[in-house]
Amino acid sequence: MNIALFGYGKMGKMIETVSQNKGHNIVAKIDVDSGDIDYSEMDVAIDFSMPDAAFDNISGCFENGVPVISGTTGWLDNYDDAVALCQEKNGAFIYASNFSLGVTIFFELNRYLAQMMSRLDQYRVSLEEIHHTQKLDAPSGTAISLAEDIIENSDYQGWKLDRAGDGEIPVTSKRIGDTPGTHTVNYGSKVDHIEIRHAAHNREGFALGAVIAAEWIQGKTGIFTMKDVLDLNR
Numbered sequence: 001m002n003i004a005l006f007g008y009g010k011m012g013k014m015i016e017t018v019s020q021n022k023g024h025n026i027v028a029k030i031d032v033d034s035g036d037i038d039y040s041e042m043d044v045a046i047d048f049s050m051p052d053a054a055f056d057n058i059s060g061c062f063e064n065g066v067p068v069i070s071g072t073t074g075w076l077d078n079y080d081d082a083v084a085l086c087q088e089k090n091g092a093f094i095y096a097s098n099f100s101l102g103v104t105i106f107f108e109l110n111r112y113l114a115q116m117m118s119r120l121d122q123y124r125v126s127l128e129e130i131h132h133t134q135k136l137d138a139p140s141g142t143a144i145s146l147a148e149d150i151i152e153n154s155d156y157q158g159w160k161l162d163r164a165g166d167g168e169i170p171v172t173s174k175r176i177g178d179t180p181g182t183h184t185v186n187y188g189s190k191v192d193h194i195e196i197r198h199a200a201h202n203r204e205g206f207a208l209g210a211v212i213a214a215e216w217i218q219g220k221t222g223i224f225t226m227k228d229v230l231d232l233n234r
Protein backbone atom coordinates (compact mmCIF):
# COMPACT_ATOMS: atom_id res chain seq x y z
CA MET A 1 0.00 0.00 0.00
CA ASN A 2 1.25 3.48 -0.86
CA ILE A 3 0.87 5.79 2.13
CA ALA A 4 1.16 9.60 2.16
CA LEU A 5 1.99 11.18 5.50
CA PHE A 6 0.50 14.61 6.18
CA GLY A 7 2.49 15.91 9.14
CA TYR A 8 6.00 14.53 9.61
CA GLY A 9 6.43 15.21 13.32
CA LYS A 10 6.45 12.78 16.24
CA MET A 11 3.46 10.79 14.97
CA GLY A 12 4.34 11.02 11.26
CA LYS A 13 7.75 9.48 11.97
CA MET A 14 6.27 6.73 14.16
CA ILE A 15 3.71 5.90 11.44
CA GLU A 16 6.53 5.73 8.87
CA THR A 17 8.33 3.12 11.00
CA VAL A 18 5.21 1.04 11.68
CA SER A 19 4.14 1.21 8.00
CA GLN A 20 7.54 0.13 6.69
CA ASN A 21 7.68 -2.72 9.22
CA LYS A 22 4.37 -3.92 7.76
CA GLY A 23 5.74 -3.74 4.20
CA HIS A 24 4.05 -0.52 3.04
CA ASN A 25 5.63 2.32 1.03
CA ILE A 26 5.76 5.94 2.14
CA VAL A 27 5.21 7.87 -1.11
CA ALA A 28 4.98 11.40 0.35
CA LYS A 29 5.93 13.20 3.55
CA ILE A 30 3.98 16.45 3.54
CA ASP A 31 4.87 18.96 6.23
CA VAL A 32 4.52 22.72 6.57
CA ASP A 33 5.66 24.53 3.37
CA SER A 34 5.89 21.32 1.32
CA GLY A 35 4.66 23.16 -1.78
CA ASP A 36 2.78 21.46 -4.63
CA ILE A 37 1.49 17.99 -3.76
CA ASP A 38 1.47 15.06 -6.19
CA TYR A 39 -1.51 12.87 -5.20
CA SER A 40 -1.14 10.43 -8.10
CA GLU A 41 0.62 7.59 -6.25
CA MET A 42 -1.30 7.77 -2.95
CA ASP A 43 -3.51 4.81 -1.92
CA VAL A 44 -4.28 6.53 1.38
CA ALA A 45 -3.35 9.67 3.32
CA ILE A 46 -2.68 9.63 7.07
CA ASP A 47 -2.94 13.10 8.63
CA PHE A 48 -1.30 13.77 12.00
CA SER A 49 -0.48 17.44 11.52
CA MET A 50 -1.78 20.51 13.33
CA PRO A 51 -5.25 21.82 14.21
CA ASP A 52 -5.13 24.70 11.72
CA ALA A 53 -3.71 22.51 8.91
CA ALA A 54 -5.83 19.36 9.15
CA PHE A 55 -8.95 20.50 7.28
CA ASP A 56 -7.03 21.82 4.25
CA ASN A 57 -4.96 18.64 4.10
CA ILE A 58 -8.06 16.44 4.31
CA SER A 59 -9.98 18.52 1.72
CA GLY A 60 -7.09 18.34 -0.76
CA CYS A 61 -7.10 14.55 -0.47
CA PHE A 62 -10.87 14.26 -1.05
CA GLU A 63 -10.61 16.61 -4.06
CA ASN A 64 -8.02 14.21 -5.49
CA GLY A 65 -9.79 10.94 -4.69
CA VAL A 66 -7.48 9.87 -1.85
CA PRO A 67 -9.00 8.13 1.25
CA VAL A 68 -8.09 9.82 4.54
CA ILE A 69 -7.20 8.56 8.01
CA SER A 70 -7.27 11.61 10.30
CA GLY A 71 -5.72 11.62 13.78
CA THR A 72 -5.11 15.33 14.27
CA THR A 73 -7.03 16.77 17.21
CA GLY A 74 -8.38 20.30 17.75
CA TRP A 75 -9.89 20.87 14.26
CA LEU A 76 -13.39 19.43 14.76
CA ASP A 77 -15.25 22.73 14.17
CA ASN A 78 -14.71 21.76 10.50
CA TYR A 79 -15.58 18.06 10.88
CA ASP A 80 -19.07 18.36 9.34
CA ASP A 81 -17.62 20.18 6.31
CA ALA A 82 -15.05 17.41 5.88
CA VAL A 83 -17.79 14.77 6.02
CA ALA A 84 -19.91 16.71 3.48
CA LEU A 85 -16.98 17.02 1.07
CA CYS A 86 -16.13 13.33 1.47
CA GLN A 87 -19.73 12.39 0.63
CA GLU A 88 -19.86 14.81 -2.33
CA LYS A 89 -16.67 13.27 -3.77
CA ASN A 90 -17.70 9.68 -2.91
CA GLY A 91 -14.56 9.39 -0.81
CA ALA A 92 -13.55 7.44 2.29
CA PHE A 93 -12.78 8.86 5.73
CA ILE A 94 -11.97 7.77 9.27
CA TYR A 95 -11.38 10.27 12.07
CA ALA A 96 -10.45 9.11 15.58
CA SER A 97 -9.34 11.26 18.49
CA ASN A 98 -7.29 8.21 19.52
CA PHE A 99 -6.31 5.37 17.15
CA SER A 100 -4.95 3.08 19.87
CA LEU A 101 -6.75 -0.29 19.76
CA GLY A 102 -6.81 -0.24 23.57
CA VAL A 103 -8.53 3.15 23.60
CA THR A 104 -11.13 1.92 21.09
CA ILE A 105 -12.06 -0.74 23.68
CA PHE A 106 -11.73 1.84 26.51
CA PHE A 107 -14.30 4.05 24.71
CA GLU A 108 -16.75 1.10 24.75
CA LEU A 109 -16.15 0.49 28.47
CA ASN A 110 -16.70 4.21 29.13
CA ARG A 111 -20.08 4.18 27.34
CA TYR A 112 -21.23 1.05 29.16
CA LEU A 113 -20.06 2.36 32.56
CA ALA A 114 -21.84 5.68 31.95
CA GLN A 115 -25.11 3.84 31.24
CA MET A 116 -24.86 1.84 34.47
CA MET A 117 -23.72 4.76 36.63
CA SER A 118 -26.54 6.97 35.35
CA ARG A 119 -28.86 4.82 37.52
CA LEU A 120 -26.95 5.78 40.72
CA ASP A 121 -27.14 9.42 41.82
CA GLN A 122 -24.53 8.89 44.61
CA TYR A 123 -21.66 9.10 42.09
CA ARG A 124 -20.12 12.13 40.36
CA VAL A 125 -17.94 11.62 37.30
CA SER A 126 -14.69 13.45 36.52
CA LEU A 127 -12.10 13.10 33.74
CA GLU A 128 -8.35 13.60 33.84
CA GLU A 129 -5.90 13.56 30.93
CA ILE A 130 -2.10 13.75 31.18
CA HIS A 131 0.13 14.48 28.16
CA HIS A 132 3.62 15.67 27.24
CA THR A 133 4.45 19.36 27.55
CA GLN A 134 4.57 19.91 23.73
CA LYS A 135 0.87 19.20 23.29
CA LEU A 136 -0.93 22.22 21.78
CA ASP A 137 -4.57 21.48 22.63
CA ALA A 138 -6.35 21.03 25.96
CA PRO A 139 -8.30 19.08 26.85
CA SER A 140 -7.11 16.26 24.62
CA GLY A 141 -9.31 15.04 21.78
CA THR A 142 -9.62 11.72 23.61
CA ALA A 143 -10.91 13.44 26.78
CA ILE A 144 -13.49 15.29 24.68
CA SER A 145 -14.62 12.00 23.09
CA LEU A 146 -14.91 10.39 26.54
CA ALA A 147 -16.93 13.36 27.84
CA GLU A 148 -19.25 13.38 24.81
CA ASP A 149 -19.86 9.64 25.15
CA ILE A 150 -20.72 10.03 28.86
CA ILE A 151 -23.13 12.87 28.02
CA GLU A 152 -24.81 10.69 25.38
CA ASN A 153 -25.29 7.88 27.91
CA SER A 154 -26.27 9.80 31.07
CA ASP A 155 -28.01 12.95 32.32
CA TYR A 156 -24.86 15.12 32.18
CA GLN A 157 -25.44 18.08 29.88
CA GLY A 158 -21.90 19.27 29.14
CA TRP A 159 -18.25 19.28 30.18
CA LYS A 160 -15.89 22.01 31.30
CA LEU A 161 -12.14 22.33 31.77
CA ASP A 162 -11.31 22.63 35.51
CA ARG A 163 -14.39 24.17 37.11
CA ALA A 164 -17.64 22.52 36.12
CA GLY A 165 -21.12 23.65 37.12
CA ASP A 166 -24.11 21.51 38.04
CA GLY A 167 -24.75 18.80 35.47
CA GLU A 168 -21.33 19.32 33.84
CA ILE A 169 -18.38 16.92 33.76
CA PRO A 170 -15.17 18.44 35.16
CA VAL A 171 -12.13 17.75 32.95
CA THR A 172 -8.56 18.23 34.22
CA SER A 173 -5.59 18.54 31.82
CA LYS A 174 -2.03 18.03 33.08
CA ARG A 175 1.14 18.47 31.05
CA ILE A 176 4.00 16.39 32.49
CA GLY A 177 7.34 15.56 30.84
CA ASP A 178 7.10 13.15 27.89
CA THR A 179 3.83 11.43 28.92
CA PRO A 180 2.43 9.91 25.66
CA GLY A 181 -1.21 10.00 26.86
CA THR A 182 -3.05 8.85 30.01
CA HIS A 183 -6.83 9.14 30.40
CA THR A 184 -8.81 8.42 33.57
CA VAL A 185 -12.57 8.35 34.09
CA ASN A 186 -13.45 8.49 37.80
CA TYR A 187 -16.82 8.01 39.50
CA GLY A 188 -16.62 9.11 43.13
CA SER A 189 -19.17 8.75 45.93
CA LYS A 190 -18.89 9.51 49.67
CA VAL A 191 -17.89 5.91 50.35
CA ASP A 192 -15.82 4.74 47.38
CA HIS A 193 -14.74 5.39 43.82
CA ILE A 194 -14.56 3.45 40.57
CA GLU A 195 -11.90 4.34 38.04
CA ILE A 196 -11.07 3.20 34.51
CA ARG A 197 -7.78 4.29 32.97
CA HIS A 198 -5.88 3.90 29.72
CA ALA A 199 -2.17 4.69 29.74
CA ALA A 200 -0.13 4.64 26.53
CA HIS A 201 3.47 3.52 27.12
CA ASN A 202 4.67 5.16 23.89
CA ARG A 203 3.25 6.36 20.52
CA GLU A 204 3.47 3.02 18.74
CA GLY A 205 -0.10 2.01 19.60
CA PHE A 206 -1.55 5.19 18.05
CA ALA A 207 0.51 4.63 14.89
CA LEU A 208 -0.38 0.93 14.63
CA GLY A 209 -4.11 1.71 14.91
CA ALA A 210 -3.84 4.35 12.19
CA VAL A 211 -2.02 1.97 9.82
CA ILE A 212 -4.57 -0.81 10.50
CA ALA A 213 -7.34 1.72 9.68
CA ALA A 214 -5.51 2.67 6.45
CA GLU A 215 -5.30 -1.00 5.43
CA TRP A 216 -8.99 -1.58 6.29
CA ILE A 217 -10.31 1.41 4.30
CA GLN A 218 -8.80 0.26 0.98
CA GLY A 219 -11.54 -0.20 -1.64
CA LYS A 220 -14.27 1.27 0.60
CA THR A 221 -16.28 4.50 0.32
CA GLY A 222 -18.03 6.25 3.21
CA ILE A 223 -17.49 7.66 6.68
CA PHE A 224 -16.26 5.14 9.24
CA THR A 225 -14.95 4.90 12.80
CA MET A 226 -12.51 2.63 14.61
CA LYS A 227 -15.55 0.65 15.82
CA ASP A 228 -16.11 -0.34 12.18
CA VAL A 229 -12.44 -1.21 11.76
CA LEU A 230 -12.47 -3.50 14.82
CA ASP A 231 -15.97 -4.80 13.95
CA LEU A 232 -17.38 -3.76 17.35
CA ASN A 233 -20.81 -2.77 16.00
CA ARG A 234 -22.19 -6.33 16.12
Ligand SMILES: NC(=O)C1=CN([C@@H]2O[C@H](COP(=O)(O)OP(=O)(O)OC[C@H]3O[C@@H](n4cnc5c(N)ncnc54)[C@H](O)[C@@H]3O)[C@@H](O)[C@H]2O)C=CC1
Nearest residue numbers: 007008009010011031032049053071072073097098099206
Ligand atom coordinates in the same frame (compact mmCIF):
# COMPACT_ATOMS: atom_id res chain seq x y z
N1 LIG B 1 -5.61 10.34 17.09
C1 LIG B 1 -4.54 9.85 17.70
O1 LIG B 1 -4.43 8.64 17.96
C2 LIG B 1 -3.41 10.77 18.05
C3 LIG B 1 -3.50 12.09 17.71
N2 LIG B 1 -2.44 12.92 17.90
C4 LIG B 1 -2.60 14.25 17.35
O2 LIG B 1 -1.87 14.32 16.13
C5 LIG B 1 -1.37 15.63 15.92
C6 LIG B 1 0.13 15.59 15.67
O3 LIG B 1 0.77 15.09 16.81
P1 LIG B 1 2.37 15.01 16.88
O4 LIG B 1 2.92 14.27 15.74
O5 LIG B 1 2.69 14.57 18.26
O6 LIG B 1 2.75 16.56 16.71
P2 LIG B 1 4.09 17.20 16.13
O7 LIG B 1 4.07 18.64 16.52
O8 LIG B 1 5.26 16.38 16.53
O9 LIG B 1 3.92 17.07 14.55
C7 LIG B 1 3.03 17.84 13.80
C8 LIG B 1 3.68 18.12 12.46
O10 LIG B 1 2.73 18.75 11.61
C9 LIG B 1 3.47 19.66 10.81
N3 LIG B 1 2.64 20.63 10.10
C10 LIG B 1 2.35 21.91 10.41
N4 LIG B 1 1.60 22.47 9.45
C11 LIG B 1 1.40 21.49 8.51
C12 LIG B 1 0.70 21.44 7.28
N5 LIG B 1 0.06 22.51 6.78
N6 LIG B 1 0.68 20.28 6.59
C13 LIG B 1 1.33 19.19 7.06
N7 LIG B 1 2.03 19.19 8.22
C14 LIG B 1 2.06 20.32 8.93
C15 LIG B 1 4.45 20.28 11.80
O11 LIG B 1 5.51 20.96 11.13
C16 LIG B 1 4.90 19.03 12.55
O12 LIG B 1 6.02 18.42 11.92
C17 LIG B 1 -1.82 16.44 17.14
O13 LIG B 1 -3.02 17.09 16.84
C18 LIG B 1 -2.07 15.37 18.20
O14 LIG B 1 -3.00 15.77 19.18
C19 LIG B 1 -1.27 12.48 18.44
C20 LIG B 1 -1.14 11.19 18.83
C21 LIG B 1 -2.20 10.22 18.69
Ligand SMILES: O=C(O)C1=N[C@H](C(=O)O)C[C@H](O)C1
Nearest residue numbers: 073097098135140141142181
Ligand atom coordinates in the same frame (compact mmCIF):
# COMPACT_ATOMS: atom_id res chain seq x y z
O1 LIG C 1 -1.08 15.01 21.27
C1 LIG C 1 -0.91 13.81 21.61
O2 LIG C 1 0.21 13.37 21.87
C2 LIG C 1 -2.08 12.94 21.68
N1 LIG C 1 -3.21 13.41 21.23
C3 LIG C 1 -4.45 12.71 21.16
C4 LIG C 1 -5.50 13.43 21.94
O3 LIG C 1 -5.55 14.68 21.91
O4 LIG C 1 -6.34 12.78 22.57
C5 LIG C 1 -4.33 11.24 21.42
C6 LIG C 1 -3.25 10.82 22.36
O5 LIG C 1 -3.70 10.92 23.68
C7 LIG C 1 -1.94 11.55 22.16
